[in-house]
Amino acid sequence: xxxxxxxxxxxxxxxxxxxxxxxxxxxxxxxxxxxxxxxxxxxxxxxxxxxxxxxxxxxxxxxxxxxxxxxxxxxxxxxxxxxxxxxxxxxxxxxxxxxxxxxxxxxxxxxxxxxxxxxxxxxxxxxxxxxxxxxxxxxxxxxxxxxxxxxxxxxxxxxxxxxxxxxxxxxxxxxxxxxxxxxxxxxxxxxxxxxxxxxxxxxxxxxxxxxxxxxxxxxxxxxxxxxxxxxxxxxxxxxxxxxxxxxxxxxxxxxxxxxxxxxxxxxxxxxxxxxxxxxxxxxxxxxxxxxxxxxxxxxxxxxxxxxxxxxxxxxxxxxxxxxxxxxxxxxxxxxxxxxxxxxxxxxxxxxxxxxxxxxxxxxxxxxxxxxxxxxxxxxxxxxxxxxxxxxxxxxxxxxxxxxxxxxxxxxxxxxxxxxxxxxxxxxxxxxxxxxxxxxxxxxxxxxxxxxxxxxxxxxxxx
Amino acid sequence: xxxxxxxxxxxxxxxxxxxxxxxxxxxxxxxxxxxxxxxxxxxxxxxxxxxxxxxxxxxxxxxxxxxxxxxxxxxxxxxxxxxxxxxxxxxxxxxxxxxxxxxxxxxxxxxxxxxxxxxxxxxxxxxxxxxxxxxxxxxxxxxxxxxxxxxxxxxxxxxxxxxxxxxxxxxxxxxxxxxxxxxxxxxxxxxxxxxxxxxxxxxxxxxxxxxxxxxxxxxxxxxxxxxxxxxxxxxxxxxxxxxxxxxxxxxxxxxxxxxxxxxxxxxxxxxxxxxxxxxxxxxxxxxxxxxxxxxxxxxxxxxxxxxxxxxxxxxxxxxxxxxxxxxxxxxxxxxxxxxxxxxxxxxxxxxxxxxxxxxxxxxxxxxxxxxxxxxxxxxxxxxxxxxxxxxxxxxxxxxxxxxxxxxxxxxxxxxxxxxxxxxxxxxxxxxxxxxxxxxxxxxxxxxxxxxxxxxxxxxxxx
Numbered sequence: 001x002x003x004x005x006x007x008x009x010x011x012x013x014x015x016x017x018x019x020x021x022x023x024x025x026x027x028x029x030x031x032x033x034x035x036x037x038x039x040x041x042x043x044x045x046x047x048x049x050x051x052x053x054x055x056x057x058x059x060x061x062x063x064x065x066x067x068x069x070x071x072x073x074x075x076x077x078x079x080x081x082x083x084x085x086x087x088x089x090x091x092x093x094x095x096x097x098x099x100x101x102x103x104x105x106x107x108x109x110x111x112x113x114x115x116x117x118x119x120x121x122x123x124x125x126x127x128x129x130x131x132x133x134x135x136x137x138x139x140x141x142x143x144x145x146x147x148x149x150x151x152x153x154x155x156x157x158x159x160x161x162x163x164x165x166x167x168x169x170x171x172x173x174x175x176x177x178x179x180x181x182x183x184x185x186x187x188x189x190x191x192x193x194x195x196x197x198x199x200x201x202x203x204x205x206x207x208x209x210x211x212x213x214x215x216x217x218x219x220x221x222x223x224x225x226x227x228x229x230x231x232x233x234x235x236x237x238x239x240x241x242x243x244x245x246x247x248x249x250x251x252x253x254x255x256x257x258x259x260x261x262x263x264x265x266x267x268x269x270x271x272x273x274x275x276x277x278x279x280x281x282x283x284x285x286x287x288x289x290x291x292x293x294x295x296x297x298x299x300x301x302x303x304x305x306x307x308x309x310x311x312x313x314x315x316x317x318x319x320x321x322x323x324x325x326x327x328x329x330x331x332x333x334x335x336x337x338x339x340x341x342x343x344x345x346x347x348x349x350x351x352x353x354x355x356x357x358x359x360x361x362x363x364x365x366x367x368x369x370x371x372x373x374x375x376x377x378x379x380x381x382x383x384x385x386x387x388x389x390x391x392x393x394x395x396x397x398x399x400x401x402x403x404x405x406x407x408x409x410x411x412x413x414x415x416x417x418x419x420x421x422x423x424x425x426x427x428x429x430x431x432x433x434x435x436x437x438x439x440x441x442x443x444x445x446x447x448x449x450x451x452x453x454x455x456x457x458x459x460x461x462x
Numbered sequence: 463x464x465x466x467x468x469x470x471x472x473x474x475x476x477x478x479x480x481x482x483x484x485x486x487x488x489x490x491x492x493x494x495x496x497x498x499x500x501x502x503x504x505x506x507x508x509x510x511x512x513x514x515x516x517x518x519x520x521x522x523x524x525x526x527x528x529x530x531x532x533x534x535x536x537x538x539x540x541x542x543x544x545x546x547x548x549x550x551x552x553x554x555x556x557x558x559x560x561x562x563x564x565x566x567x568x569x570x571x572x573x574x575x576x577x578x579x580x581x582x583x584x585x586x587x588x589x590x591x592x593x594x595x596x597x598x599x600x601x602x603x604x605x606x607x608x609x610x611x612x613x614x615x616x617x618x619x620x621x622x623x624x625x626x627x628x629x630x631x632x633x634x635x636x637x638x639x640x641x642x643x644x645x646x647x648x649x650x651x652x653x654x655x656x657x658x659x660x661x662x663x664x665x666x667x668x669x670x671x672x673x674x675x676x677x678x679x680x681x682x683x684x685x686x687x688x689x690x691x692x693x694x695x696x697x698x699x700x701x702x703x704x705x706x707x708x709x710x711x712x713x714x715x716x717x718x719x720x721x722x723x724x725x726x727x728x729x730x731x732x733x734x735x736x737x738x739x740x741x742x743x744x745x746x747x748x749x750x751x752x753x754x755x756x757x758x759x760x761x762x763x764x765x766x767x768x769x770x771x772x773x774x775x776x777x778x779x780x781x782x783x784x785x786x787x788x789x790x791x792x793x794x795x796x797x798x799x800x801x802x803x804x805x806x807x808x809x810x811x812x813x814x815x816x817x818x819x820x821x822x823x824x825x826x827x828x829x830x831x832x833x834x835x836x837x838x839x840x841x842x843x844x845x846x847x848x849x850x851x852x853x854x855x856x857x858x859x860x861x862x863x864x865x866x867x868x869x870x871x872x873x874x875x876x877x878x879x880x881x882x883x884x885x886x887x888x889x890x891x892x893x894x895x896x897x898x899x900x901x902x903x904x905x906x907x908x909x910x911x912x913x914x915x916x917x918x919x920x921x922x923x924x
Contacts, residue, residue, distance in 0.1 A: 108707065108812040151652040162650050164659070165627055180900040185810040187840045188624050189877035190613040190663055191895050192884060192922055193904045197626070197659030201652055218709035245570065247680035288750050348647040350570040378649045415651035422654060433653050438642040441911060442655045448910035449903060460654055 001044065005069065006457050007090035008047040012068035016048060016092070019060055023051040023098070034093045035086065038079050038140065038328075040339045040387055040395065041424055043086030046073065046093040053098045055171060055179060055210040061094060062208070063177035065454050073456050074204040076143025077119055081342045082423025084150060084203045089458045094208060096145055102126050103211065110216040111168065111185050116145025116209045132216040135160035138419065139325045145209045150421035151201030155324070158377030159251040159283065160217055162419065167200050171211035175450040185213055198445070203421055204456035206449050220251070220283030224293045225317045228305040229275040233257055233360060233372075236276045237353045239303040240376045244349060246299065248292055250377055251283040257360070259371035260327055260384075267330030268323035273307045278376075279324055281317070331371050331384045338386040341398045341425075345409035346380040346418025355412050356381060359405055366397050380418035399425075407432070422460050430460070463506065467531065468919050469552035470509040474530035478510060478554070481522055485513040485560070496555045497548065500541050500602065500790075502801045502849055502857065503886055505548030508535065508555040515560045517633060517641060517672040523556060524670070525639035527916045535918050536666040538605025539581055543804045544885025546612060546665045551920045556670060558607055564588050565673065572678040573630065573647050578607025578671045594678040597622035600881065601787045607671045612883035613663030617786070620839030621713040621745065622679055624881065629662050633673035637912040647675055660907070665883055666918035668911050682713070682745030686755045687779045690767040691737040695719055695822060695834075698738045699815045701765040702838045706811060708761065710754055712839055714743040714783075719822070721833035722789055722846075729792030730785035735769045740838075741786055743779070793833050793846045800848040803860045803887075807871035808842040808880025817874050818843060821867055828859050842880035861887075869894070884922050892922070 008016075016024050025031070031045035047070075052058045065072045071091025078085070087093055096117035104113040107130045114123060119141045124133050136147055138154035146152075148170070153162035160166065169183025172195075182195040199206060230236035236255055243250065256264065256277045265272055278300070282292040297308065311317045323330075332340060347355045356372065363370035363383055374381025383405065385398035406416040406429050416422075416429045431439045443462040446453075470478075478486050487493070493507035509532075514520045527534045533553025540547065549555055558579035566575040569592045576585060581603045586595050598609055600616035608614075610632070615624035622628065631645025634657075644657040661668060692698035698717055705712065718726065718739045727734055740762070744754040759770065773779045785792075794802060809817045818834065825832035825845055836843025845867065847860035868878040868891050878884075878891045893901045905923040908915075 106810070106812065108703070109810040110707075111810065151656070153650055153652075157650065161627070164650075164656065165623070174899070174903065178899045180903055181897060182900060184875060184877050184895075186808045186842075186871075186876040186880065187811070188615055188619065188626075188808060188842065188880055190615075190806075190879045190881050190883040191877050191888070192663065192665075192892060192901075193668075193907060194613070194626065194656075194659045194663055195896075195900060195903060197656045198907075201654065201656055203654075206655075218707070221709070241570065245572075245680070247683070285753065287753055291747065291749055344652075346648045346650060348568070348571040348573065349649070350568065380648075380650065409648075413646060414648040415646050415653050417652045418648065418650055419652050421652040426653070430654060433646075434657075435643060437636070437640045438644060438657060439654075441636065441642055441657060444910040445655060445660075445907055448906040 003089040006071035008070045012070050015064050020050050025049045037083045039081040040341050041083035043088045046087035049093045049095050051095050051098045058173045058208055058210050059177040059179050062173050066176045071454050071457050074208050076146030079140035079142045081420045082425050084421055084423040109185055112214045112216055114144055114212050117143050119143055131219050133219050134214055135217050136163050136166050144212055148200050149204050153419040155252045164200055166215045168215050169213035170196055170199050170209055172199055172207040173210055174207045175455050203460050205460045222286040222289040223283055224289045225281040225311045225320055227272055227277050227279050227309045228300055229273040229277050229307040231304045233276045234353050235303045236278050237356055239300050241349050243299050252281040253377040254279040255374050255376040257372040260373045263330040263334040264323050264327050267333050268326055270323050335386050338388050341385040341402050343383045343402045343405045344417045344420040345405050347409050347412045347414030349379050351412035352379050366401055368397055465551040468533035470532045474532050477526050482512050487511045499545045501543040502803050503545035505550045508549035511555045511557050513557050513560045520635045520670055520672050521639040521641050524635050528638045533916050533919050536670050538608030541602035541604045543882045544887050546883055546885040571647055574676045574678055576606055576674050579605050581605050593681050595681050596676055597679050598625050598628050606674055610662050610671055611666050615881040617714045626662055628677045630677050631675035632658055632661050632671055634661055634669040635672055636669045637917050665922050667922045684748040684751040685745055686751045687743040687773045687782055689734055689739050689741050689771045690762050691735040691739050691769040693766045695738045696815050697765045698740050699818050701762050703811050705761050713745040715839040716741040717836050717838040719834040722835045725792040725796040726785050726789050729795050730788055732785050797848050800850050803847045803864050805845045805864045805867045806879045806882040807867050809871050809874045809876030811841050813874035814841050828863055830859055
């Protein structure tokens with residue numbers, strides 16, 4: 001699968017060694033660590049891994065890439081589920097682990113400027129004293145550069161938006177080594193093409209992000225979270241739809257099916273009723289949160305919700321969300337020796353019940369374990385399709401299920417990926433989602449900004 | 463200034479006449495009506511105006527444009543302030559007046575699909591019975607296609623976001639006539655380059671928008687609006703900054719300086735105290751709105767606010783916001799025989815007081831009347847620089863002031879345009895905002911999607 005046209009030559013390696021010394025790694029252990037993802041997806045190891053420390057070094061890498069013709073593939077925390085950061089055609093992985101600082105926090109503007117390698121948990125630790133936080137929370141402790149590159153979102157997007165709305169500006173090293181800055185720290189702009197939005201979600205194919213200006217939000221004065229059980233999956237989903245339509249400003253609304261709840265209970269020591277659950281959270285003033293929680297309770301009871309567990313104390317809430325965030329690991333632990341394909345359908349809210357029901361029936365018919373959970377406030381849900389390591393039959397079954405889920409999302413007016421991105425698994429569905437013309441337009445943009453095809457080649461575009 | 467390379471030939475005109483019959487207009491009256499904007503900016507008339515009725519007709523126009531090499535320039539409601547829709551190099555204006563329908567409303571998904579020629583007021587009239595509304599409100603009764611093309615925003619952006627966040631998908635006719643669809647009706651997606659965001663704000667230079675899928679919002683259960691006066695402009699701006707930093711969820715927060723208040727009082731029959739004013743609005747539940755209004759009142763009093771006029775009854779609110787929306791006309795009416803240059807600076811909130819103060823001093827020193835007002839919750843404000851018709855000296859003074867305002871916004875970390883776009887007046891400042899490399903990247907994208915340069919040529923890119 002590797003392509004000699006974008007692989008490292010001896011001359012290129014010599015130049016890289018001269019430029020990066022011990023921060024260039026060609027040993028097997030380091031290279032193999034960059035051949036994995038958090039899901040079943042893996043790839044060949046890159047020929048080398050470089051750990052730059054400055055934007056100037058990333059620009060130098062891009063100049064060397066241009067001169068010698070080797071590929072550059074960015075790497076953040078390695079938490080991708082679709083293999084975006086795998087150097088499948090060969091070349092050099094650019095690991096941003098050493099570019100992981102908060103460069104500036106401007107509380108009065110609710111803005112932080114960070115390097116791409118910082119993880120979201122560390123960013124929020126560093127922000128804690130300011131009374132502000134960064135809300136995009138994809139579950140995994142991903143790097144901010146990676147979250148931007150995949151246009152990820154997660155549990156709080158229903159209130160605070162996805163990465164698309166929370167990046168004000170970027171510094172990007174383009175193919176060839178030019179450094180550009182997109183956006184400003186002003187809250188909005190109408191000055192030409194929105195290059196920030198173009199780069200967010202481009203999966204490293206248009207350039208390498210070396211700095212991000214992020215929109216921060218005030219830590220809510222009061223927070224209230226709850227879990228409640230429903231008699232059936234469809235009742236929970238219908239409750240979500242009704243809640244959204246009343247305009248209740250939820251900060252999070254997450255669905256777990258009964259299998260997910262069982263796995264979470266076992267893994268995290270919770271005692272949620274073994275039934276489909278919604279976990280919700282409200283942010284606001286003490287009065288506002290109390291009112292919203294009461295209204296949600298009324299709506300949910302109308303759909304048969306029982307067993308409300310309110311978590312008002314910070315430690316109870318923390319425990320609840322820690323368990324939700326550990327759901328992926330909990331599900332993997334429920335079937336030792338398995339890895340997973342994590343699907344990522346997103347549909348218009350009106351189609352959510354149909355999408356979830358059809359998916360559950362399809363999974364049940366396949367015989368594969370596939371708990372379902374998701375950010376249902378966004379019409380976004382995942383099935384964790386478990387596959388025994390090395391079992392080619394199960395892998396094929398899971399891949400076929402995932403493919404049908406993506407097709408189903410399209411049929412229902414949705415998208416093949418709500419937040420995980422395209423990576424290796426879904427490039428074959430891009431034309432189905434965007435039409436041949438729309439996908440070709442992406443290819444023309446790619447060719448315009450990366451004419452030699454050295455930025456994460458083999459991904460995303462035709 | 464016209465460029466023969468993109469002008470209509472006799473052969474092209476014959477083909478257009480055959481295709482569009484009476485919906486092709488070459489008469490002076492119609493052409494001259496498409497040579498204006500709502501501000502001082504004007505241009506030469508296009509050589510012809512076409513009124514398409516379907517996407518297929520727009521695609522046919524793009525094919526003819528490609529074959530004969532004439533320019534296409536989109537036209538909505540003609541409310542642009544920067545002359546984006548002027549065919550400065552020649553060619554054909556595409557007037558979307560006959561593509562002005564709501565194609566679909568899906569209340570359960572809070573989505574509407576519309577044609578580009580519909581105006582925002584008519585859209586909201588058609589939505590009224592659904593309990594939903596479209597919140598992007600640039601003041602003028604602009605067309606949705608034009609609002610998207612300029613990435614406009616307006617009074618409610620502080621709560622509901624700009625056009626960037628409220629367009630879920632587009633149908634676009636590219637140069638050459640290919641029709642693409644971007645986005646879906648799902649609330650989010652990570653499937654490749656965000657072509658929707660790239661098209662929003664592209665000012666017609668990448669294609670012609672023929673359909674928009676819009677995000678709707680629930681009409682708030684309760685609304686409360688107020689005006690209050692401040693002892694000085696800086697006190698009002700500082701009050702805005704403090705209010706934002708407390709996280710109070712305002713739906714609108716607008717600043718009017720004393721000159722604007724005087725003009726509005728005279729024009730709309732209000733009796734606001736002749737001092738700098740903030741107009742605010744809160745959306746939510748009755749309890750939430752009451753609480754927010756009370757908290758805002760406390761904050762504002764800390765900055766010396768007096769003379770609160772609460773408008774709880776719908777008719778009082780309507781009157782207040784109608785007056786705000788008429789401010790531009792009110793200011794023009796205060797000096798008969800003048801037209802205006804409307805500036806559009808947007809800065810980080812922390813720089814807002816400095817930006818407004820320096821601007822006011824600069825205008826005062828110039829001797830030109832230039833009332834200041836703005837969407838201060840976004841750091842965005844305008845000066846209405848009045849110029850006597852035909853007075854070249856005043857025009858030069860106003861242009862120099864506007865240029866210094868844009869430069870000042872950049873110096874303070876902001877943008878040369880918060881919501882009006884680039885059009886004719888600000889192209890010379892694009893490199894200053896984006897750097898030569900960033901602006902060149904826009905040019906490469908333009909060349910990739912419109913290699914012959916026929917979509918609104920002469921605008922936006924190098």
